[in-house]
Amino acid sequence: xxxxxxxxxxxxxxxxxxxxxxxxxxxxxxxxxxxxxxxxxxxxxxxxxxxxxxxxxxxxxxxxxxxxxxxxxxxxxxxxxxxxxxxxxxxxxxxxxxxxxxx
DNA sequence: AGTTTGACTGGAG
DNA sequence: CCTCCAGCCAAAC
Numbered sequence: 001x002x003x004x005x006x007x008x009x010x011x012x013x014x015x016x017x018x019x020x021x022x023x024x025x026x027x028x029x030x031x032x033x034x035x036x037x038x039x040x041x042x043x044x045x046x047x048x049x050x051x052x053x054x055x056x057x058x059x060x061x062x063x064x065x066x067x068x069x070x071x072x073x074x075x076x077x078x079x080x081x082x083x084x085x086x087x088x089x090x091x092x093x094x095x096x097x098x099x100x101x102x103x
Numbered sequence: 104a105g106t107t108t109g110a111c112t113g114g115a116g
Numbered sequence: 117c118c119t120c121c122a123g124c125c126a127a128a129c
Contacts, residue, residue, distance in 0.1 A: 027111055044110040069110045
């Protein structure tokens with residue numbers, strides 16, 4: 001039947017789309033939510049192919065260190081517009097802005 | 104089929 | 117805070 005891999009992207013997109021204003025999520029969290037705790041890389045891969053036309057707040061997705069996407073300088077501005085505090089080194093204040101939907 | 108790559112993670116130095 | 121490394125896993129070469 002349909003392998004979870006087909007749903008993977010769809011699940012990821014759904015989750016990212018539901019990220020509340022002023023919050024961020026790590027790749028690991030998303031991977032866990034879709035049932036693949038070790039596929040954080042796969043999540044990033046899917047993110048990389050997200051078209052801008054899609055109304056997806058992919059700028060709210062960061063890595064576990066709160067580090068922003070390498071090479072995407074605009075992300076910092078987008079996050080700041082969300083009210084998210086970016087540290088001098090370019091990392092978000094994780095503990096403050098992490099979206100904790102999981103218990 | 105082996106190697107490289109990547110929007111990752113966590114820990115060590 | 118920084119870089120480097122081992123572990124991790126799927127997709128691309």
